[in-house]
Amino acid sequence: MITPRDIRNLLLAAAALGLAALLPFYDSGYILSIATTMAMFTVLATSWALFSGPTHYISLATAAFFGLGTFVTGLGFQTLPMWLLPLIAAGIGAVLAALVGMVTLRLSGVYFVIFTLGLAELVRQVVTWVQNRTGQRGMYVLTSITERDIYWQLIGLAALVFLVGWLIGRSRLGFALRIIGNDETVAKHSGIDTAMAKIVLFMISGAVAAVVGALLAPRYIYIEPSTAFAPILSFQVVIMALLGGTGRLWGPLAGVIPFTILWEFISRHAPNQTLLLLGVAFLLIVYVLPGGFVGLYDRLRRRFGAGGQ
Amino acid sequence: MARVVLEVRDVTKRFGGLVAVRDMVFDVHQNEVLGIIGPNGSGKSTMINMISGTFAPSAGSIRLNGQEIAGKPAHRIARQGVARTFQLVRLLPELSVVENVVAGAAFGHRQRWGAEAESFARQLLERVGMGRQVNMPVSSLTYINTKRVELARALACEPEVLLLDEWLAGLNPTELETGIDLIKSLRDDGRTIILVEHVMDAIRSLCDRCVVMSSGAKIAEGTPADVLADAEVIRAYLGADEDA
Amino acid sequence: MSFILITGLLLGGTYALIAMGLNLQYGVARIMNLANGEMLVAGGFAAFWVYTAGQVSPIAALVVVAPLAFAVNWLIYRLMLQPLVKRAKSRGALEVDSILATFGLSFVLVGIMTWMFGGGYFNYSYLAQRVDILGASYGQNRVVAFSIASLMALALWLWLSYTRAGLRMRAVAVNPNSARLVGIDVPAVSALAFGLGGAVTASGGALISMFFTLDASVGVMFTMKALIIVIMGGVGDIRGTIVAALILGIAETFVARVIDPGLTLAAAYVLFLGVLLFRPQGLFGSKPT
Known part of the structure; x- marks a missing residue:
């Protein structure tokens, strides 16, 4: 069932993405660099919200998936075809997410947060240990890939993530997740395999984060565990997604844009x-803006816009 | 007698040292309303929680149409055809009334999706007596209407057995009459229902048979009139009153 | 081998104290305090500061650190967390809110401490002489820290077990609704538990700073460990917490000595995984029903 409204939204989204894709022709310096960061966070925060929005499980594992992705490119870019690397990263991300999900998603949200909080650090310790044993240090990822290429790849990936998110939202899986987020007991007794639904979604978001890492590796040139698995990334993603709001597909984007600019400004002037x-920002979300900008938008619309109904 | 739909054999549930249900045996036949009654704390809720898969029995077997369901996860049991309502109503607060019912239709015993599920949900809402409020948020519903929505959600998966856990509790006298009529009409549709209930009027007028539990064990089984006249049943109820 | 065991026990004893602080906060006040590690670092910084500025022993500093941490945490509960408890529609909603709020708090605290003390490492030399136990030598500061931590844990346990205030606290831990029915002021007891938990953790921080190099951002590591201990030992279970802390201390020391010092968190994670897979209710907990 595709309504005229759906077609309008799809066209609007396609136009916005197309417009975004033109940016490198306008500027290839500072603005492109910021836009690439925004595109990266848009993909990460949107895929994060696909899972955490409906289920209310807060995942802090983004840095772990992302870091693994960068390592896939770092280790494979000389020997394997470039197009294969994101696919391998996606596979590894999905498998790691499935393993973590199987252990933690049966249990309450606190266990999940704690487990994912340490996951990036755990993977970092293990990777560092393996590197020490094999006598490796960090690695150089020297390719002919420019920032412009990375930006376009991210825009393409963003389009894919939005499409997947839109399809999930209309699917039985998406509906199942909304029910789980409302009342897991009811979900189970209505015939929903709640553990499976959560794991599948977590795998999608884990795979996407790993792909983003794989695509971005050439941007960093030099990769080492302490930067690739920096836990701050996970927190940035959570903040941006929640600031924007997870109630709508476009919500995280509304958080990414202002927060990236603010972050850029602060880290320049007061690192x-x-x-x-x-x-x-965390406190602001809890105390002032529950539901993020999306929540605010819905409240305002209800107050001022619903009069006509 | 009609075909046996649900077969409970020697089911026991222990919580630590406490035996909540002991060696329960009973059958549920097709198109029958079976009441499970007994004083507070006699193990009724534990019994139906085991049937619906909230937790696994410590011992014994529960068969649905000949297939073992004891100890299976709740979602599997739901798909095999057991639907339930909850002692304290559980609706999905962020979903509209009709979506609440679609939730039951989409993943249960007979799965429906899309337009078909929605029209089926509307049909069921009509059936339980709330055709008009289908697009409202559930927070605006009256108490009996929340119960109606929950009932429609359970019906939406077209269960082989419907479990109603004190569905009539908390209704005022007028609502109670409406509620009893509603369940009666479900029985007339040919549904198979297990009813855990305290309201005596409801038990008398609705149940074909009753199983009476006390301290986790079955102490009587038969028609409502027979079991409510049984000496041991009276003792169990009055004794429980004295304790309380 | 006995060296690893004793070093592990000495470390585990201090972990036990920190985890008891977190367990009080989570078990009684029902707030998973993810800023717990920052309280520890703040306690350590305070000890560092009084020692280097005034040559006051970190042990004497406890007299100031503990009440101060109590007051700060009590205020945090009353001002920041109680409103969340009040507005929460469900346990799940409170969980998400309190996770986000205490994460926010933790970052704010790290930010403030970085601003006050800079981003560098902090250590000082106090009781650094060696002491011989069973043929091997250990830092005196570790032994002293362990002893004081044990004494404090014992005192806390006695207080919880044998006083009326302790009883009230345990009642709220078991069931806040029933506690309210018997006339217990649940918010007051929760605030008290939260303050006390913070005081215990900060004291643990002051003790740890005697032998452990701290920096402003290390708190999250301790939060992780304390959380793993609490989950391993079982929420609200003091005996479990102590045993879990000792196990973690020994496991970490073993991995650091025998395999690689860089893998201590991995060691904690292996334990965590084992608990999640086989005993999610905690070491001594009975299966949830």
Whole structure:
């Protein structure tokens, strides 16, 4: 069932993405660099919200998946075809997510947060240990891939993630997740395999984060565990997604744009205060903006726009 | 006698040292309303929680149409054809009334999706007596209407056995009459229902047979009139009153 | 081998104290406090500061650190967390809110500490002489820290087990609704537990700073470990917490000595995984029904 409204939304989304894809012709310096960061966070936050929005499980595992993705490219870019690397990263991300999900998603949300919080650090420790044993250090990813290429790849990936998110939202899986988020007991007794539904979604978001890592590796040039698995990334993604709001597909994007600009500004002028900014943003979301910008938008619309109905 | 739909054999449930249900045996036949009654804490809720798969029995067997369901996860049991309502109503607060019912239709015993599920849900809402409020948020519903929606959700998966856990509790006298009539009409549709209930009027007028539990064990089984006249049943109820 | 065991026990004893703080907060006040590690670091910084500025022993500093941490945490509960408890529609909603709020708090605290003390490492030399136990030598500071942590844990356990206030706290831990029915002021007891938990953790931080190099951002590591201990030992279970902390201390020391010092978190994770897979209700907990 595709309604005229759906077609309008699809066309609008396609036009917006097309417009975004033109940006490198306008600027290939600072603005492109910021836009690439935004595109990266858009993909990460949107795929994060696909899972965490309906289920209310807060995943802090993004950095773990992302870091693994960068390592896939770092290890494979000389020997394997470039197009294969994101696919391998996706596979590894999905498998790791499935394993983590099987262990933790049967249990309450607190266990999941804690487990994912340490996951990036755990993977980092293991990778560092393996590197030490094999006598490797960090690695150089020297390719002919430019920032412009990375940007376009990310825009393409964003289009894919939005499409997948849209399809899931209309599918039985998406409906099942909404029910789980409302009342897991009811979900189970209505015939929903709740553990499976959560694991599948978590696998999707894990795979996407790993692909983003794989695509971005050439941007960093030099990759080592302490930067590739930096836990701050997970928190940035959570903040942006929640600031925008997870109730709509476009919600995270509404958080990514202002927060990236703010983050860029703060880390330029007061690099020691970025953590303070993160903290304040978290508190702001809890106390002032529950539901994020999407929640605010819905509240305002209900107050002022619903009069006609 | 009609075909046996649900077969409970020697089911026991222990919580630590406490035996909540002991060696329960009973059958549920097609098109029958079976009441499970007994004083508070006699193990009725534990019994139907085991049938619906909320938790597994410590011992014994529960068969649905000949297939073992004891100990299976709740979603499997739901798909095999057991639907339930909850002692304290559980609706999905962020979903509309009709979506709440579609939730039952989409994943249960007979699965429906899309337009078909929606029209089926509307049909069921009509059936339970709330045709008009289908697009409202559930937070605006009256108490009996929340119960109606929950009932429609359970019906939406077209269960082989419908479990109603004190569905009539908390209704005022007028609502109670409506509620009893509604369940009666479900029986007339040919549904198979297990009813856990405290309301005596409802038990008398609805149940074909009753199983009476006390301290986790079955103490009587038969027609409502027979079991309610049984000396041991009276003792169990009055004794429980004295304790309380 | 006995060296690993004793070093592990000494470390585990201090972990036990920290985890008891978190367990009080989660078990009684029902707030999973993810800023717990920052309280520890703050306690450590306070000890560092009084020692380097005034040559005051970190043990004496406890007299100031503990009440101060109590007050700060009590206020945090009353001002920040109680409103969340009030507005929460369900346990799940409170869980998400309190996770986000305490994460926010933790970042704010790290930000403030970085601003006050800078991003560098902090250590000082106090009781650094060696002491011989069973043929091997250990830092005196570790032994002293362990002893004080044990004493504090014992005192806490006695207080919870044998006083009326302790009884009230245990009642709220078991069931806040029933506790309310018997006339217990649940918000007051929760705030008290949260403050006390913070005081215990900060004291643990002051003790740890005697032999462990701290920096402003290390708190999250301790939060992780404390959480793993609490989950392993069982929420609200003091005996379980102590046993779990000792196990973790020994496991970490073993991995650090025998395999690689860089794998301590991995060691904690192996334990965590085992618990999640086989005993999600905690070491001594009975199966949930």
